[in-house]
Amino acid sequence: MKAAPFAYCRPDSVDEAVDVLAGGDAKVLAGGQSLVPVLAMRLGRPGTLVDITRLPGLDSLVIEDGQLHVGAAVRQRTIERSAHVASVPLVARALPFVGHRELRSRGTVCGSLAHADPAAELPAVAACLGASVLVRGPRGDRVVDAREFVTGAMTTAVGPDELVTGVRFPVARDGEGFGFAEIARRHGDFALAGVAVRVRGDEATLAAFGVSDRPVVRELTLDDPTESALRPTTDALAADIVDTDGDAHGSRGYRARLLGVLAARELARAHREAHR
């Protein structure tokens, strides 16, 4: 389980990183908690790894213009411990489910987004909240809506010569409530089904993950916000959303049932929180 040989580059600037990426056959290395296993299993053999964790500016973790800006080098555990995390409750609730402590101490928030595992928590949170992903490439900077960021399983809108430099999560406003839940075989494993929700008044946004090749976002109106009353709605929604085929760990029907139950429960919880 040793990675195939690769060249290592630790650039001094984001522009230099982009230059190296433009040379082709290079991958961005941040926390490496998803990338390195891939290399170890020789599922990938990039010619060069571009280590962006020490790039100046990418470690910024600030609230500005009503958004929490998380630089591409910010580790999950750093934000987990930061006072800022309380301003985006959905991120705070999702982070403990991301891998284990030992992985979050190296893994980055932006790395989770860029890796885009279908069962990953943070892409769903970003999609639910309508976060903005900041991308830089040879053609300059651009901003990608998190709901359009993931384009398939482990595939994103980021080109091979581009780099995610940060993500901006909207800070929670008064009158909003949130919910997050997932079911995995063990704590820290990828979810069989999971849901992130935001409720504002009677309007809700729901992002399901682990049940399709990317986070699936749905808007709905909560007429009767109790869990039992919501079930028929969420069950129908789940049947519509889940298109992951069953595997050894759960059939498609089982995942749909998990999603229906979790969605109703978290929507009801978020609604209570929003109307406190």
Added chain:
Amino acid sequence: MRGLHVAADATVDVTLTVNGRTVTVAVSPRTTLSDVLRDRLGLTGTHVGCEHGVCGMCTVLLDGEAVRACLLFAVQCEGVALTTVEGLGSADDQHPLQEAFSHHHGLQCGFCTPGMLMSAYDLLAGGTYAEDNLPEDMSGVLCRCTGYRGILAAVADVAREHPDGVPPPRAAVPPALVGRSGSVSVGATLTSGERKSARSPEEITVPSGPPTVTVEVRRALASPVDDVWTVLADMDRLAACLPGAEMTADLGDDRYRGRAVVALGPVSLRFEGLAHVVERDDTKRRMRVLAQGADRGGSSTQAVIRLAADPAPDGGTTLWADADVHLTGRIAQFGRALAGDVSRRLFEQFADAVDEAARTGEAPTRRSSPLRLLLAGLTTRLRRLLQRPR
């Protein structure tokens, strides 16, 4: 301005701190941190299981936080501070977590224990500990023996005993020098943490149990007894007679600091230690010395040494040396017989050097090299093996 670029087939020097000591290792980009710790620094306490981040065996502390050493390339670790299980505590000075694991029998085969310990330390030091969440919080390291009950009980115990935070790693068992490939250099400066962790450095404690090896050597020397005793009574000259040894400081009150090198095949042990002359009788020409030394790789030795010089009928001297030698750590794996051979050979060379020093009135000029010790020790042992009846 260009950053660091290392070709796939090139190596680069990476300097990092491991258990309080600064080391520089030449690595290629794909070398993992776990491989550097085990293969290059000899810190094999960090185990490697799945090598892709799932099992948690290789968990170490990086800048105080638990990480998977197999998911880090060493080249990423420039300037970081690492603590491995060797730095958490030692056999003689266990960390409370290690004591609790022992008490609760938090291990069966022991393979996951280093990972469990480092993960548990991180949990207790991280400020997020809650007993209700303990099983989930400790789920980052797998135990295939499924000995989780004892492990969780041990962690919970330590958390209860240290509500204000778990004590820091005992720290500072510096890495052994295992230069299998590439270069490794070890910084000379001890960090303050290291100094602090050395328990009452001027105190020598001799284990109460039976010694690993008992050595008794009697040697006829040509020099007159008074000349021999003059050498023995002078610590500078006595130390100079010990093969591979050197006195580095006179601490006063008949206490001395020194170092000694023992090389044996691929093994190279560098002991730093103390000696204390607890009895000295100039009339009967007898002395008793306590000595202890610790090697960088976690081996340690304590010895009670008795020396006596008696006049011989031929005008020479009979030198008696006997010692109870206690060995712990890696060196103990040598086995009793080999350790005995080496110790006995050491004393014989010591006696010869004393004779020479007594005759010339000077410290021996030709100090026995570790290499000679190795050859002599191996020859003796080989001879005995060959003589063994089939």
